[in-house]
Amino acid sequence: MSNYEYHKPQTVKEAIGLMESLENAKYIAGGTDVIVLVKQEKLAPANLVSLRNISELVYIDTKDGLKLGAGVTHSAIANNEFIRKRYSALADAAGAVGSKQIRNVATMGGNICNAAPSADTACPLLVLDAKIVIDGKAGKREVPIDDFFLGPNKVALNAGELVTGFVLPDLGSNTGSAYIKHARRQAMDLPIIGIAARAAIKIDGNEAVCRDSFVAGNDISQTIKRLEDERLVFEDVRIAMGVVAPRPVRAKKAEEAIKGKIISEKLLKEIGEIAASESQPRDSIRGEAWYRREMVKVLTGRAILRSIGRIVGPEQMTNPNRLW
Amino acid sequence: MDNLLHVGKNIPRTAETDKVTGRAVYMDEYKRPGMLHGKILYSRYAHARIKSINTEKAKNLPGVRAVITGYDIPDVRVGFLGDQTVLKRDLVRQFRDEVAAVAAITPEIAEEALKLIEVEYEPLPAIFDPLEAMKPDAPLVHETDARGRPLRSNILPLPWKFNAGDVEKARQESAYTATDSVNTPWINQCCMGTSGCVAEFDSNNNLMFCSQTNVIFGAKQRIQTYLLNIGLKGKKIRVINPTVGGSFGTKLDTDIYEFICIQLALKTRKPVRIRFTREEEFMALPPRQTARFTIEQGCDKNGLLTFRKVEAILDNGAYTSWGATTPSVMMLPISSMYRVPNVSFQATCVYTNNIYSQAMRGYGNPQAAFAVETSMDHLAETAGIDAAEFRMINRNHPGDVTPMGLKITTCPLEQCITAVKEKIKWDEKRGKRNGRGVGMASLIHVAGGARVYLSDGTGIRIKVNESGEVDVLSGSTDQGQGSPTVIAQIVAEATGFKPEDVNIVFGDTALGLWDAGTHASRHTFVAGNAAVRAGEKVKQQILELAVQYIPKMVKRSLKQQKKKNPDFVEPELDYTLIDSPEKLDLRNRMIFPKAAPDHPHFKTEVGKILTSGLHVGTGESKAVVAEVFWDPPTEMLNAEMKGNYSCTYAFGAAGVEVEVDRQTGEVKILKLVSAHDVGRAINPSLVKGQIYGAAYIGVGYGLTERVQLVDGKVVNPNFRDYKILTANDAIPVEAVIIEDPDPAGPYGAKGIGEPGLVPTAPAIANAVYDAIGVRIKDLPITPEKVLAALKAKEG
Numbered sequence A: 001m002s003n004y005e006y007h008k009p010q011t012v013k014e015a016i017g018l019m020e021s022l023e024n025a026k027y028i029a030g031g032t033d034v035i036v037l038v039k040q041e042k043l044a045p046a047n048l049v050s051l052r053n054i055s056e057l058v059y060i061d062t063k064d065g066l067k068l069g070a071g072v073t074h075s076a077i078a079n080n081e082f083i084r085k086r087y088s089a090l091a092d093a094a095g096a097v098g099s100k101q102i103r104n105v106a107t108m109g110g111n112i113c114n115a116a117p118s119a120d121t122a123c124p125l126l127v128l129d130a131k132i133v134i135d136g137k138a139g140k141r142e143v144p145i146d147d148f149f150l151g152p153n154k155v156a157l158n159a160g161e162l163v164t165g166f167v168l169p170d171l172g173s174n175t176g177s178a179y180i181k182h183a184r185r186q187a188m189d190l191p192i193i194g195i196a197a198r199a200a201i202k203i204d205g206n207e208a209v210c211r212d213s214f215v216a217g218n219d220i221s222q223t224i225k226r227l228e229d230e231r232l233v234f235e236d237v238r239i240a241m242g243v244v245a246p247r248p249v250r251a252k253k254a255e256e257a258i259k260g261k262i263i264s265e266k267l268l269k270e271i272g273e274i275a276a277s278e279s280q281p282r283d284s285i286r287g288e289a290w291y292r293r294e295m296v297k298v299l300t301g302r303a304i305l306r307s308i309g310r311i312v313g314p315e316q317m318t319n320p321n322r323l324w
Numbered sequence B: 001m002d003n004l005l006h007v008g009k010n011i012p013r014t015a016e017t018d019k020v021t022g023r024a025v026y027m028d029e030y031k032r033p034g035m036l037h038g039k040i041l042y043s044r045y046a047h048a049r050i051k052s053i054n055t056e057k058a059k060n061l062p063g064v065r066a067v068i069t070g071y072d073i074p075d076v077r078v079g080f081l082g083d084q085t086v087l088k089r090d091l092v093r094q095f096r097d098e099v100a101a102v103a104a105i106t107p108e109i110a111e112e113a114l115k116l117i118e119v120e121y122e123p124l125p126a127i128f129d130p131l132e133a134m135k136p137d138a139p140l141v142h143e144t145d146a147r148g149r150p151l152r153s154n155i156l157p158l159p160w161k162f163n164a165g166d167v168e169k170a171r172q173e174s175a176y177t178a179t180d181s182v183n184t185p186w187i188n189q190c191c192m193g194t195s196g197c198v199a200e201f202d203s204n205n206n207l208m209f210c211s212q213t214n215v216i217f218g219a220k221q222r223i224q225t226y227l228l229n230i231g232l233k234g235k236k237i238r239v240i241n242p243t244v245g246g247s248f249g250t251k252l253d254t255d256i257y258e259f260i261c262i263q264l265a266l267k268t269r270k271p272v273r274i275r276f277t278r279e280e281e282f283m284a285l286p287p288r289q290t291a292r293f294t295i296e297q298g299c300d301k302n303g304l305l306t307f308r309k310v311e312a313i314l315d316n317g318a319y320t321s322w323g324a325t326t327p328s329v330m331m332l333p334i335s336s337m338y339r340v341p342n343v344s345f346q347a348t349c350v351y352t353n354n355i356y357s358q359a360m361r362g363y364g365n366p367q368a369a370f371a372v373e374t375s376m377d378h379l380a381e382t383a384g385i386d387a388a389e390f391r392m393i394n395r396n397h398p399g400d401v402t403p404m405g406l407k408i409t410t411c412p413l414e415q416c417i418t419a420v421k422e423k424i425k426w427d428e429k430r431g432k433r434n435g436r437g438v439g440m441a442s443l444i445h446v447a448g449g450a451r452v453y454l455s456d457g458t459g460i461r462i463k464v465n466e467s468g469e470v471d472v473l474s475g476s477t478d479q480g481q482g483s484p485t486v487i488a489q490i491v492a493e494a495t496g497f498k499p500e501d502v503n504i505v506f507g508d509t510a511l512g513l514w515d516a517g518t519h520a521s522r523h524t525f526v527a528g529n530a531a532v533r534a535g536e537k538v539k540q541q542i543l544e545l546a547v548q549y550i551p552k553m554v555k556r557s558l559k560q561q562k563k564k565n566p567d568f569v570e571p572e573l574d575y576t577l578i579d580s581p582e583k584l585d586l587r588n589r590m591i592f593p594k595a596a597p598d599h600p601h602f603k604t605e606v607g608k609i610l611t612s613g614l615h616v617g618t619g620e621s622k623a624v625v626a627e628v629f630w631d632p633p634t635e636m637l638n639a640e641m642k643g644n645y646s647c648t649y650a651f652g653a654a655g656v657e658v659e660v661d662r663q664t665g666e667v668k669i670l671k672l673v674s675a676h677d678v679g680r681a682i683n684p685s686l687v688k689g690q691i692y693g694a695a696y697i698g699v700g701y702g703l704t705e706r707v708q709l710v711d712g713k714v715v716n717p718n719f720r721d722y723k724i725l726t727a728n729d730a731i732p733v734e735a736v737i738i739e740d741p742d743p744a745g746p747y748g749a750k751g752i753g754e755p756g757l758v759p760t761a762p763a764i765a766n767a768v769y770d771a772i773g774v775r776i777k778d779l780p781i782t783p784e785k786v787l788a789a790l791k792a793k794e795g
């Protein structure tokens, strides 16, 4: 195991300065990726620049959309009422990371900058149109998240730059979102695949009917049928998939295909098929490609449906473990 | 047996506070002055010739004290069939083959040194599929046997063949038959405490070996043989246990790392510790054996089983440890689960270049039970009989002698099945095929010891100190299951002391009497029996002292009272109430006459008697101490694999309700009921702990766990990719304790360490079938397998 110097800057400026002056240096936030890599000897930094003492990286600002500091932990996100209601997909994902111990120290910034194809919060940020706020010696800039991921563990950061936070637009109250982590166990697991969806809908009629259909019960076909009868129309939809490509990706064809259509079981199935055609999963010890593709087909529809559930009944936090 | 004061009570475990507060001395905390740290270099190939090893650079690393290879130590064979050496010289036959080892002043330096060892290999063709390896022209994993005689095949020369009755004839006469092929995976025991040991020689080459073994005398014997073979004759060996963080089978055999540690200690003349990382634990410690079964069963038109025919192929891996002997326990359910008159069983163990296997909780039983119970459901359906009813019809009865020669004594299997049916709401929920389903499976296991060695005995020595602490010296071990608490309860009951008076000394060959090992669910039964017997002797000795001293003490006290108060009228006391030990009893530290338990003058605190007995002046006096060596009345298996090898057998049943997501293939357990025949629960909450823990391992076996090997290499050597269940995966388990005290058990108790694991996985598989109509015969039941099977069924 390598020996490294540990630096504790108090401000972003100081951190950037240290990064500039130190040899073979690496930022460390919660350390839940960095330390693992160091132990596995996949990383041998001479200097670790800790972001943990920089208070300006820790904020959750809910005025005008949502602004998050890079140093916010997964626990803070998962437990935030506002995020759970209005940016539910992100809360779903943050709450599903690792275990409580991990969530208490691991940060959003670390999850996104580590850029694993399986990073849980990546898909939600993709469907929520997040922008990454970056600071460095050349100054501040913002990058849409879709342009930020370059490949496995590769992001669009220049040397010494750091992510200070995330900006998410206000998506209005007719929008809901959800993230489904499809894993083999309830904690300490990486997803076989992850699917996030965001749906904005137009309801030509009585909102209460929709709500009742969700709260009413288990038979999902019936729920969809009732929503179909209500002529529920998709205004805008985002779908993002994790672990099906070298980086988390949007299913843009599927998003296009669903726009303006009325919900039906058939439609959700078609959208799942299109999304699956946009995925390029591989066989690995963690899952087989055919199965991952099948799960894209199944879970895309479920994530969309769960998103709708959140619009029509946000106070119910329609988040049952199983819809089927 | 009524009126028990301590047996049957939920006394909290005694040693656990130290564990949870970090005081307990596990292997990591066991430190010796000047101790060095050992690390092992493993093979980079599944099969290769070692062309050269260069250790120069490693030796020159500051802090390194020794680097050894197979050329630095005697070429001595070890292991169950003597088919391997400690460090491999010429050939490596699996990825975990130990090629070199380092001792250094820190583990980090030792690790660093490993990287500086240069090994040149010439890769050889390797064989990973046991079916391929069985073919006549397959390349040989071993060219010769332990004695250098040439081998012609990869099939091990082991006698696993069993026949009873006439299977062929029975098949022809059967109304229904069912044939299935089932597979079970390698799984890791996943002890919380990883493997490790500390070896330390004194200047006369006597060895102090701190080991996690649960067979301290067996380990001592193996090490003694090894030392003898390397030229160290007549050396004293003392094996001690630190606090052990779980065994589950891993501490049964003496592993190669332990011999390496001994070699490093010899070479450096310093204490050396080897401690596995979790990755090593996954890739360099033998897991539960993988097995493939073909099972055929038949029944008559009334549903009575007519025959059972099982063939098993076991991937032995490159060498042989206890994994190859698991068929001796597979035989239990195969020959004796349910009444079945005609049975044949054959197990073939085959060398491959995969990792080799060893024991795990349940030994061969969970594997074989998966085959038997899968087939039971299949046959029941073929015969048109409800699966629970089918089991009930064929259940074992008290007094049965099974085809293997097992003599069934107590057998509340009927109650177990009934309890499961009731609690899982069998009649209401079975057969719906609506994505929800219920399934069940039963078990039989040894519960009164298991005569796998010539002796299946345990010695217990109990001494009572002058103020009344009771020291129990035993050659058994505790690997975390709570045995000290249970033995303390038994000793308190038998001696008349309180559990908190009892001090248990386990895991030290210098202090304990010989014991066959804390394995095969035998400890409570065998050590418990020895403890009851020794405890009764102790009590007898104390009561004899009481007869001698109580009258003296009473008289002295009366005289003193008279002296203080001349008006004091001495009572007329009937001293015949206490004139023989039979008339006295000792309970909860109080000695009293049986005829007058609350006698104001004769009722005496035991401590007073003990002091009086010891402190009598010069010359010999009486210290209270007794010992018993007890070996259950059982038989070793004969050449036909028959014999009553346990004193009693445990039965049980598990019922599971599942919900299957037909689109994702996920199986969710809604409820698990595990009903077990425990004879008598000495400590019900500890019994439940054993049932819960075993059930959870069973769920992992059923749904998520497998050691994944790709071309012989473990590719998931960590808890991220090895899917043991987490606390968040908690499922509702209802443990049902069925008490039917066994005449041979200590206070009626049977062993319960392993049973809970056995029926869990097959019950899950049967529930999945009930839910969706597809039978998964290949563990674990992953979502992929379920979905693929559903798609295949839909066409």
Ligand SMILES: Cc1cc2nc3c(=O)[nH]c(=O)nc-3n(C[C@H](O)[C@H](O)[C@H](O)COP(=O)(O)OP(=O)(O)OC[C@H]3O[C@@H](n4cnc5c(N)ncnc54)[C@H](O)[C@@H]3O)c2cc1C
Binding pocket: A026, A027, A028, A029, A030, A031, A032, A033, A034, A035, A036, A051, A070, A071, A096, A097, A098, A099, A102, A105, A106, A107, A108, A109, A110, A111, A112, A113, A114, A118, A119, A120, A121, A161, A162, A163, A164, A188, A189, A190, A191
């Ligand atoms: C047991 C365990 C379970 C896990 N389970 C999951 C899981 O379920 N899902 C999941 O997605 N992940 C999981 N992870 C991975 C990890 O916890 C997450 O990726 C986490 O969000 C990383 O955050 P961190 O603050 O610990 O990052 P760190 O390890 O500190 O950093 C990660 C990377 O990001 C860089 N970095 C950190 N902050 C910044 C910044 N502000 N600007 C620029 N670069 C930065 C670091 O240099 C490093 O390259 C798990 C890890 C462990 C150990």
